[in-house]
Amino acid sequence: MGEDLQKPLLQLLPKNSLYPNCPGCICAHLRSPNAPIPVKELVIIALLVVCNTLPIASLYPFLYFMVEDMKIAKSQDDIGFYVGFLGSAFMVGRCMTSVIWGFLADKYGRKPIIIIGILSVIIFGTGFGFSTNFWVGLLMRFLLGSFNGILGTTKAYTSEICNEKHQALGIAVVGTCWGLGLIIGPAMGGYLSQPAIKYPDLFPKGSLYDMFPYLLPSVCTSVFAVAVLIASFQLPETLHIHNKSLEEPKKEQPEMLSGGDDGFGHNKKTSLLSNWALMASIAVYCFWSLQDIAYTEIYSLWCVSPADDGGLGLTTTDVGQLLAASGFGMLVFQLSFFPVVVNTVGPILTTRCAALLSIPLLAVLPFYPQMHGTTLWVVLCLSSVVRFILSVTTLTASFLLVNNSVPQARRGVANGLSMSFGSFFKAVGPAGGGAIFSWAQSRHGATILPGNDLVFFFLGCVSFITALLSFEPFLPASTDHPFVEEF
Incomplete structure (x- = not known):
């Protein structure tokens, strides 16, 4: 009996309960125990996640100069203030709408929400590239985040096309491509922004890309998004739409977080907000998201900071090469x-161990400036690769925890809810991390936690909290396995 409970849902259903006109039932073979890895679907999902990540990350290398050209700041010191608004506008928009997109994905299907998200990348991403006014740019970023429900929907979709054996691989594709996008995006933004200055032979003065110096990265992202849009039509729909005459009557307007149909004729009246397993999994995801995005910002600042300020004095090119090596190792x-790791020990232990192992890596970073030459580069590259692996491992395992907390028909809303909370933490992370980093620069002579020791101590504390949240009774052991449907 215990083994039967772990079988995919559709294997437990009698044959006469499969609806021939239901898209979810039609593609049910993808989740059968002996089904092969859905390679085509996972390749398209990988492209989707990269498409979603590029417009988020590509603007950071040139955002400072873009705000400066917009002449909104009264002084150089004010530029960072406006940069923060542009950087967080996307996450604010996503925070406000992710639950809505999740609800719509559960009601109307995964593919329509994915397609709308790709269209938002094309329209609002290109609009941001044409922005020469701060408020127009702010609006474009906010709308891009508001209409972008790709990531949450994709996480739900991935768990619905993979059987239990391939669940970890499917979610790993999502986490890996998110990490790759965070590497490719900044590189694209750095190389392609201000092309008339960098490549005057290709983009002469007075050309379109001279008038709009930050348009080229957006155009390249949009061209890629068009290709992904075409490919996304090849994805099968996984939403179960059954004959309503055979189901119990349900309310015309089910609430997004409570009520609604489970997709198999059962009315689920328990609120997602009262689902302790889900909320605990979201808490793990949120705290790690806070730590991860704060670390990403601080790490780059620390690398390029002068040695006198406790940094490494590297160039932006050095940092790019370092991130590229880290990305390859993570991939x-x-x-x-x-x-293999997740299938062996489960997502809970994977999350816990990865979060705990990141703490000693953070603790030794302040000692790196004492090394020089080849020794510094070898140690820096190795630690960066390991840290990147641990970071994406924790993030990916937390995706599994969220999916394992709810039935299939509610994964859209559940992932939307996690994206809303996570986006809030990601909006807070850069501001908090930047503030702590600035504070640390004034404490180089302090007795306790001088300089950057303070920064990495705070990051270590958040890592420890993430690991602590993975223990019972906070995180139920049931999240180690897929949700068992009730009939």
Whole structure:
């Protein structure tokens, strides 16, 4: 009996309960125990996640100069203030609408929400590239986040096209491509912004890209998004739409977080907000998101800071090469070893161990400026690769925890809810991390936690909290396995 409970849902259903006109039932073979890895679907999902990530990350290398050109800041010191608004506008928009997109994905299907999200990248992403006014740019970023429900929907979709054996691999693809997008995006933004200055032979003075110096990264992202849009039509719909005459009557306007149909004729009246397993999983995801985005910002600042301020004095090119090496190591691990690890020890222990192992890596970073030359580069590269692997491993395992907390028909709303809370934490992370980093620069002579020791101590504390939240009774052990449907 215990083994039967772990079988995919559709294997437990009698044959006469499969509806021939239901898109979810039609593609049910993808989740059968002996089904092969859905390679085509996972490749498209990988492209979707990268498409979603590029417009988020590509603007950071040139955002300072873009705000400066907009002449909104009264002084150089004010530029960072406006940069923060532009940087967080996307997350604010996503925070406000992710639950709505999740609800719509559960009601009307995953594909329509994915397609709308890609269209938002094309329209509002390109609009941001044409922005020469701060308020127009702010509006474009906010609308881009508001209409972008790709990531939450994709996380739900991935769990619906993979059987239990391949669940970890499917989620690993999402986490890996998110990490790759965070590497490719800044590189694209750095190389392609202000092309008339960097590549005057290709983009002469007075050309379109001279008048709009930050348009080229957006155009390249939009061209890629068009290709992804075409590919996304090849994805099968996974939403279960059954004959309503055979189901119990339900309210015309089910609430987004409580009530609604489970997709198999059962009315679920329990609120997602009262689902302790889900809320605990979201808490793990949120705290790690806070730590991860704060670390991403602080790490780059620390690398390029002068040695006198406790930094490494690297160039932006050095940092790019370092991140590229880290991304390659993460890619190999996630696709080769992550599924094996999760299937062996479960997502809870994977999350806990990865979060705890990141603490000693953070603790030794302040000692790196004492090294020089080849020794520094070898240690820096190795630690960066390991840290990147641990970061994406924790994030990916938390995706599994969220999916394992709810039945299939409510994963859209559940992932939307996690994206809303996570976006709030991601909006707070850069501001808090930047403030702590600035405070640390004034404490180089302090007796306790001088300079950057303070920064990495705070990051270590958030890592420890993430690991602590993975223990019972806070995080139920049931999240280690897929949700068992009730009939």
